[in-house]
Amino acid sequence: xxxxxxxxxxxxxxxxxxxxxxxxxxxxxxxxxxxxxxxxxxxxxxxxxxxxxxxxxxxxxxxxxxxxxxxxxxxxxxxxxxxxxxxxxxxxxxxxxxxxxxxxxxxxxxxxxxxxxxxxxxxxxxxxxxxxxxxxxxxxxxxxxxxxxxxxxxxxxxxxxxxxxxxxxxxxxxxxxxxxxxxxxxxxxxxxxxxxxxxxxxxxxxxxxxxxxxxxxxxxxxxxxxxxxxxxxxxxxxxxxxxxxxxxxxxxxxxxxxxxxxxxxxxxxxxxxxxxxxxxxxxxxxxxxxxxxxxxxxxxxxxxxxxxxxxxxxxxxxxxxxxxxxxxxxxxxxxxxxxxxxxxxxxxxxxxxxxxxxxxxxxxxxxxxxxxxxxxxxxxxxxxxxxxxxxxxxxxxxxxxxxxxxxxxxxxxxxxxxxxxx
Amino acid sequence: xxxxxxxxxxxxxxxxxxxxxxxxxxxxxxxxxxxxxxxxxxxxxxxxxxxxxxxxxxxxxxxxxxxxxxxxxxxxxxxxxxxxxxxxxxxxxxxxxxxxxxxxxxxxxxxxxxxxxxx
Numbered sequence: 001x002x003x004x005x006x007x008x009x010x011x012x013x014x015x016x017x018x019x020x021x022x023x024x025x026x027x028x029x030x031x032x033x034x035x036x037x038x039x040x041x042x043x044x045x046x047x048x049x050x051x052x053x054x055x056x057x058x059x060x061x062x063x064x065x066x067x068x069x070x071x072x073x074x075x076x077x078x079x080x081x082x083x084x085x086x087x088x089x090x091x092x093x094x095x096x097x098x099x100x101x102x103x104x105x106x107x108x109x110x111x112x113x114x115x116x117x118x119x120x121x122x123x124x125x126x127x128x129x130x131x132x133x134x135x136x137x138x139x140x141x142x143x144x145x146x147x148x149x150x151x152x153x154x155x156x157x158x159x160x161x162x163x164x165x166x167x168x169x170x171x172x173x174x175x176x177x178x179x180x181x182x183x184x185x186x187x188x189x190x191x192x193x194x195x196x197x198x199x200x201x202x203x204x205x206x207x208x209x210x211x212x213x214x215x216x217x218x219x220x221x222x223x224x225x226x227x228x229x230x231x232x233x234x235x236x237x238x239x240x241x242x243x244x245x246x247x248x249x250x251x252x253x254x255x256x257x258x259x260x261x262x263x264x265x266x267x268x269x270x271x272x273x274x275x276x277x278x279x280x281x282x283x284x285x286x287x288x289x290x291x292x293x294x295x296x297x298x299x300x301x302x303x304x305x306x307x308x309x310x311x312x313x314x315x316x317x318x319x320x321x322x323x324x325x326x327x328x329x330x331x332x333x334x335x336x337x338x339x340x341x342x343x344x345x346x347x348x349x350x351x352x353x354x355x356x357x358x359x360x361x362x363x364x365x366x367x368x369x370x371x372x373x374x375x376x377x378x379x380x381x382x383x384x385x386x387x388x389x390x391x392x393x394x395x396x397x398x399x400x401x402x403x404x405x406x407x408x409x410x411x412x413x414x415x416x417x418x419x420x421x422x
Numbered sequence: 423x424x425x426x427x428x429x430x431x432x433x434x435x436x437x438x439x440x441x442x443x444x445x446x447x448x449x450x451x452x453x454x455x456x457x458x459x460x461x462x463x464x465x466x467x468x469x470x471x472x473x474x475x476x477x478x479x480x481x482x483x484x485x486x487x488x489x490x491x492x493x494x495x496x497x498x499x500x501x502x503x504x505x506x507x508x509x510x511x512x513x514x515x516x517x518x519x520x521x522x523x524x525x526x527x528x529x530x531x532x533x534x535x536x537x538x539x540x541x
């Protein structure tokens with residue numbers, strides 16, 4: 001049986017390399033992450049060979065309600081007996097219900113929704129709406145930002161490597177440093193349609209802005225009649241200890257994008273949520289932005305079940321509590337391994353470990369995988385490990401991750417090549 | 423321990439392998455970098471100049487301002503250029519250290535995969 005699963009795994013990896021991409025398989029193998037996901041439950045996933053892992057990557061925050069959440073699976077199963085995705089041109093009750101629910105849980109006067117399938121599509125829609133509504137062209141985004149790989153969203157990514165091969169991209173996009181209000185003040189003009197940013201940068205390395213930053217951004221936008229777009233794709237739905245990260249600073253955007261965890265890891269769905277005032281743009285253009293699969297009936301039913309589950313189990317509060325437990329361990333590790341761990345950046349269960357140099361991220365990723373934890377360095381910077389476990393993670397599982405990290409660091413400390421600035 | 427000449431011989435073979443591989447040349451045609459290689463144990467250094475995916479020169483000494491610095495033992499350098507060791511594995515063990523952007527680290531690994539798919 002074990003031999004069979006190993007054989008199936010090797011065949012899958014071989015087919016993946018041949019028919020999808022060899023470098024992905026090579027990279028995953030090198031990092032000890034050549035996992036073929038089989039059973040999934042709570043904070044854990046099992047490789048097809050039976051090895052268990054605690055998932056601290058979760059597709060960068062898709063699984064806030066846990067892997068293969070049984071309650072939501074059952075709701076989806078029941079829905080499948082009646083529904084399909086629906087015809088996108090027609091009005092739909094699940095769509096209306098979810099949009100109403102989103103209006104209820106988002107801050108301020110965010111009320112209207114356009115649905116999509118993924119985060120990039122949601123951000124594309126946000127930028128389109130901003131340009132259409134304001135009739136202005138300039139978009140300001142931030143260094144190290146990540147908003148997705150589609151057209152408008154790609155133009156707003158703060159990482160050259162993702163963009164360079166595809167230039168020329170959309171014109172009118174301008175980048176400023178994240179967290180630097182003076183730079184933003186200089187960049188925003190009366191021609192700026194929108195400022196788009198993540199309240200806490202995810203892919204960029206879990207960068208939490210200074211406390212006065214987001215309120216000041218809001219003020220700059222208001223002074224210039226510029227819309228403020230918050231990309232809450234990774235930070236939303238309880239991840240940071242509040243339903244949405246921007247609530248930590250009491251700042252309400254004009255447009256908010258959400259995706260990832262809205263689908264519960266079961267059905268892809270995203271949403272671009274905006275004010276009633278902005279809705280006026282669509283009154284004369286009701287069919288100007290369409291998505292065949294966006295906001296499918298099944299996706300909306302899952303989205304509602306996810307929100308219900310998060311509220312019923314108060315996952316934001318649990319995320320805050322488990323975040324504190326992680327923090328206690330991180331503080332100890334920072335003290336015990338100063339040659340490895342420089343600082344910790346964190347809000348709730350959105351956590352980033354800043355290592356002392358770039359060789360450590362890939363090496364610790366491998367050591368953690370050997371110990372049954374999926375914890376991967378960020379794409380933007382291999383000296384940062386991003387940890388985003390499911391919000392249903394238990395205290396025992398937090399302790400397991402911390403022990404694995406401590407063991408990995410102990411082992412790494414004994415190895416070669418740890419000089420600073422290697 | 424490998425001598426400077428042994429590493430240069432390995433580099434010469436590596437140049438032939440890389441420049442003679444049409445698939446690799448096409449794949450790397452947008453990649454121009456100056457690389458330094460450092461043998462930690464002997465202190466020997468080497469420079470390689472890649473222009474549009476072609477290795478146009480290599481030689482002893484650290485010339486110019488490098489985009490990429492690869493450091494390891496002289497023996498590992500030699501074995502790496504002969505294709506006798508998997509540099510990704512050594513990199514993850516901390517025995518090969520690369521100072522470069524993440525994109526360039528991936529590029530180096532991609533070159534290895536194309537030339538020595540079984541390494």
